[in-house]
Amino acid sequence: MFEAKLAQSSLLKKVLDALREIVEDANLDCSSDGIKCQAMDSSHVALVSFDLSSDGFEPYRCDRNITLGLKLATMTRVLKCAGNDDSITLRSQDNTDTLTVLFESPNQDKTSQFEVKLMDIDTEHLGIPESEYSAVVQLPSGEFQRICRDLSQFGDSLVIACTKDGVEFSGSGEIGSAKISLRQHSMVDKEDEQVTVELNQPVTLTFSTRYLVSFSKATPLSSSVTLSLKAETPLVVEYRISDVGHLRYYLAPKIGDDEETEHIDDCS
Amino acid sequence: MFEAKLAQSSLLKKVLDALREIVEDANLDCSSDGIKCQAMDSSHVALVSFDLSSDGFEPYRCDRNITLGLKLATMTRVLKCAGNDDSITLRSQDNTDTLTVLFESPNQDKTSQFEVKLMDIDTEHLGIPESEYSAVVQLPSGEFQRICRDLSQFGDSLVIACTKDGVEFSGSGEIGSAKISLRQHSMVDKEDEQVTVELNQPVTLTFSTRYLVSFSKATPLSSSVTLSLKAETPLVVEYRISDVGHLRYYLAPKIGDDEETEHIDDCS
DNA sequence: ATACCCATCC
DNA sequence: GGATGGGTAT
Numbered sequence: 001m002f003e004a005k006l007a008q009s010s011l012l013k014k015v016l017d018a019l020r021e022i023v024e025d026a027n028l029d030c031s032s033d034g035i036k037c038q039a040m041d042s043s044h045v046a047l048v049s050f051d052l053s054s055d056g057f058e059p060y061r062c063d064r065n066i067t068l069g070l071k072l073a074t075m076t077r078v079l080k081c082a083g084n085d086d087s088i089t090l091r092s093q094d095n096t097d098t099l100t101v102l103f104e105s106p107n108q109d110k111t112s113q114f115e116v117k118l119m120d121i122d123t124e125h126l127g128i129p130e131s132e133y134s135a136v137v138q139l140p141s142g143e144f145q146r147i148c149r150d151l152s153q154f155g156d157s158l159v160i161a162c163t164k165d166g167v168e169f170s171g172s173g174e175i176g177s178a179k180i181s182l183r184q185h186s187m188v189d190k191e192d193e194q195v196t197v198e199l200n201q202p203v204t205l206t207f208s209t210r211y212l213v214s215f216s217k218a219t220p221l222s223s224s225v226t227l228s229l230k231a232e233t234p235l236v237v238e239y240r241i242s243d244v245g246h247l248r249y250y251l252a253p254k255i256g257d258d259e260e261t262e263h264i265d266d267c268s
Numbered sequence: 269m270f271e272a273k274l275a276q277s278s279l280l281k282k283v284l285d286a287l288r289e290i291v292e293d294a295n296l297d298c299s300s301d302g303i304k305c306q307a308m309d310s311s312h313v314a315l316v317s318f319d320l321s322s323d324g325f326e327p328y329r330c331d332r333n334i335t336l337g338l339k340l341a342t343m344t345r346v347l348k349c350a351g352n353d354d355s356i357t358l359r360s361q362d363n364t365d366t367l368t369v370l371f372e373s374p375n376q377d378k379t380s381q382f383e384v385k386l387m388d389i390d391t392e393h394l395g396i397p398e399s400e401y402s403a404v405v406q407l408p409s410g411e412f413q414r415i416c417r418d419l420s421q422f423g424d425s426l427v428i429a430c431t432k433d434g435v436e437f438s439g440s441g442e443i444g445s446a447k448i449s450l451r452q453h454s455m456v457d458k459e460d461e462q463v464t465v466e467l468n469q470p471v472t473l474t475f476s477t478r479y480l481v482s483f484s485k486a487t488p489l490s491s492s493v494t495l496s497l498k499a500e501t502p503l504v505v506e507y508r509i510s511d512v513g514h515l516r517y518y519l520a521p522k523i524g525d526d527e528e529t530e531h532i533d534d535c536s
Numbered sequence: 537a538t539a540c541c542c543a544t545c546c
Numbered sequence: 547g548g549a550t551g552g553g554t555a556t
Contacts (some may be wrong), residue, residue: 153349173383175342176385177383178383179378180378180379180381
């Protein structure tokens with residue numbers, strides 16, 4: 001028996017929104033620790049994973065490890081049925097291929113219950129090596145989203161260059177070229193509006209703009225985002241989910257003259 | 269070398285929005301006086317021009333006269349990348365076909381720089397004769413926009429009739445007819461909400477509603493607008509841009525039974 | 537790529 | 547309540 005109740009169904013909605021553009025189906029791996037998920041986009045260029053600790057749920061019960069294969073389009077439909085402040089409970093009996101989703105309104109006056117067919121999803125679980133990154137940039141997530149969106153007007157590739165002074169995003173295409181610079185400044189009142197660059201070594205890498213735009217759909221999850229860069233290593237884009245866990249994207253840099261994006265599993 | 273910095277990039281954005289529906293490409297004529305622009309719509313029915321005095325820029329530098337041929341769709345994309353309170357700097361070296369656009373955030377922590385290819389645009393510079401108008405109407409720009417939009421539901425033609433008492437806008441079409449009257453009243457608290465009619469002679473003229481609706485896209489530039497009317501003379505719709513200059517549209521009245529809009533250069 | 541509708545912010 | 551921006555649908 002698996003049962004997990006989250007006070008804010010909206011949180012799960014945001015997580016789903018953050019995945020939807022990247023993957024169609026995903027396995028939730030549920031254990032006594034909590035819920036983990038790892039999924040690759042269909043072209044094997046990007047990987048997304050998230051971790052929700054059991055501490056974020058109340059109650060949380062997972063008698064034995066269970067994998068819930070979800071069709072995200074279905075889950076999106078279901079989650080649209082949640083009220084803004086509804087709680088959400090996920091429940092699955094062992095040896096069934098069904099997930100029960102239950103929404104409860106704050107005042108308990110309305111409950112909505114859904115039964116969703118589970119899928120059997122082929123999965124390749126990649127171990128992601130811990131790296132010492134050349135640069136770790138933290139910036140407001142809204143700023144990152146804005147930059148990705150703005151630069152998407154200027155070509156398919158987005159260059160991220162980190163120096164001790166800050167970080168520079170650039171792109172160029174038919175209509176012209178664009179370069180956006182953020183200066184490091186940690187002296188700001190609000191921690192969430194900081195831009196910080198932890199630099200071991202200056203680094204400049206090129207990525208597919210389209211994927212970065214998709215990644216930034218996770219913006220509602222956190223007010224800030226961190227980018228971890230290292231040559232010939234997938235970029236990590238991480239959104240912390242307060243008190244519960246995190247959501248991370250991985251994207252291999254484009255390499256060489258043709259600036260093709262490498263498959264992420266070519267870079268292991 | 270040409271360089272002009274405007275504290276409010278939003279001002280230039282509004283100017284572009286005011287042109288976009290009328291013309292696709294436009295030449296900015298830059299001199300030590302400032303930046304002027306004059307462009308005709310593709311069917312030669314309407315003309316738009318604006319004047320931005322060098323006083324509105326700081327710094328402003330224009331070593332020698334230079335014409336910047338802009339594709340407005342490109343400039344629109346670039347200006348979308350500006351933050352709300354960013355300054356904007358336009359810069360062009362002599363003998364290049366490139367315009368540099370630089371946005372700087374108020375706190376200087378973010379800068380965005382764009383390189384845009386300039387165009388070579390055929391231009392016919394019309395001299396616009398000064399006229400003694402039969403009537404000059406001033407009204408709140410939002411009111412004018414609302415009236416144009418409302419009357420656009422009632423036919424392609426919009427009649428403007430000025431008398432000593434005020435101004436009357438009317439239209440009629442298949443679904444019925446509409447007449448909107450504004451009484452002159454200069455006794456209002458706020459000058460911007462006044463409706464005034466300076467009348468030399470009562471005048472009633474008919475215009476293409478569609479163009480007037482387009483003109484009223486300039487509403488964000490000024491809280492009031494003036495309409496200058498005279499028989500057989502292009503209507504002038506003027507928005508003052510405080511401290512910097514103005515933007516004007518010209519539109520020949522429809523004449524005769526068929527109520528065809530005359531080409532503006534037929535009326536010189 | 538453009539237009540319409542919905543949601544969020546002022 | 548209105549306006550602006552973003553997302554979705556055509």
